[in-house]
Amino acid sequence: MSNLTRWQRSDLSAWPGFGRLFGLRNELDRLFEPFAELTRGSQLLSVWNPAVDVFEDKDSIIVKAELPGMKKEDIDVSLHDGALSVSGERKSEEKFEDAETYRSERFVGRFHRTVTLPSPVSADKVKAQYKDGILMITLPKTEEAKPKQIEVNVA
Amino acid sequence: MNTVTQKETQPDLRTADQNQNGRQQFVTPEVNIFETKDGYVLQAEMPGVNKDGLDITLENNELTLHGRRGDQQPKATALWRESSLADYRRVFELDPAIDTGKIDAKIDQGVLTLRLPKSERVKPRKVTVSD
Numbered sequence: 275m276s277n278l279t280r281w282q283r284s285d286l287s288a289w290p291g292f293g294r295l296f297g298l299r300n301e302l303d304r305l306f307e308p309f310a311e312l313t314r315g316s317q318l319l320s321v322w323n324p325a326v327d328v329f330e331d332k333d334s335i336i337v338k339a340e341l342p343g344m345k346k347e348d349i350d351v352s353l354h355d356g357a358l359s360v361s362g363e364r365k366s367e368e369k370f371e372d373a374e375t376y377r378s379e380r381f382v383g384r385f386h387r388t389v390t391l392p393s394p395v396s397a398d399k400v401k402a403q404y405k406d407g408i409l410m411i412t413l414p415k416t417e418e419a420k421p422k423q424i425e426v427n428v429a
Numbered sequence: 430m431n432t433v434t435q436k437e438t439q440p441d442l443r444t445a446d447q448n449q450n451g452r453q454q455f456v457t458p459e460v461n462i463f464e465t466k467d468g469y470v471l472q473a474e475m476p477g478v479n480k481d482g483l484d485i486t487l488e489n490n491e492l493t494l495h496g497r498r499g500d501q502q503p504k505a506t507a508l509w510r511e512s513s514l515a516d517y518r519r520v521f522e523l524d525p526a527i528d529t530g531k532i533d534a535k536i537d538q539g540v541l542t543l544r545l546p547k548s549e550r551v552k553p554r555k556v557t558v559s560d
Binding site: 325326327328329330331334336338340341342343344372373374375376377378379380381389392404405406407408410 | 459460461462463464465466469470472474475476477478479499501503504505506507508509510511512513537538539540
């Protein structure tokens with residue numbers, strides 16, 4: 275914000291070089307306008323790729339995904355042919371009246387991640403929990419996939 | 430006009446939790462910032478952080494967000510890891526027009542929403558001419 279200073283006439287416009295320079299700039303802006311439209315906010319060209327971790331213990335496979343700010347009902351989890359898919363959509367946030375945007379780094383839109391599971395799981399026992407913006411899916415291994423202790427009698 | 434501009438913060442390093450000097454590295458949370466006529470709204474993504482792990486400090490017009498992840502690590506062997514274990518941290522310089530006594534914060538599903546109202550003093554107002 276400006277202070278209460280004396281108004282001074284700008285004499286810059288009197289310099290002939292500027293007029294030509296601005297003319298050229300406008301020309302360039304017009305030339306690149308279609309591309310500027312495309313890349314604005316850069317979100318049209320990049321995709322939301324949430325971080326996924328996979329863990330394993332002797333009883334289950336655990337898949338964790340970072341999905342901040344979602345609604346539970348907007349997350350889809352499915353199991354198909356030994357692969358786990360997590361997908362969903364984050365709708366754009368509430369709009370603030372007459373708001374000016376200073377930064378827009380958060381992704382809006384669809385995401386889709388697929389994880390090939392390292393061992394067979396019991397599809398009917400899969401559990402998913404969404405808390406603090408983290409989706410945690412626990413997939414119990416099938417009985418056949420669990421490590422077994424084989425006792426060998428040594429004669 | 431000055432804004433809630435971001436100051437120089439740690440670079441975004443999602444992989445290393447400690448660099449070779451043993452200094453702590455942080456994840457820079459993605460933010461959205463809006464300005465309305467009444468104030469600013471800042472949203473920051475910190476998946477894994479709940480209100481117990483969040484520290485918001487204000488010093489000399491500098492707002493620091495620091496988030497520690499809760500205990501969401503499965504006690505199992507990691508086969509594949511893309512997420513970081515590091516804390517979140519980001520520093521912002523506040524517009525002096527913000528009434529720092531009235532900042533309101535809430536965190537829901539890993540998204541922090543800060544409302545930073547402008548003080549009454551700087552809100553646009555009309556001066557009526559008396560007779």
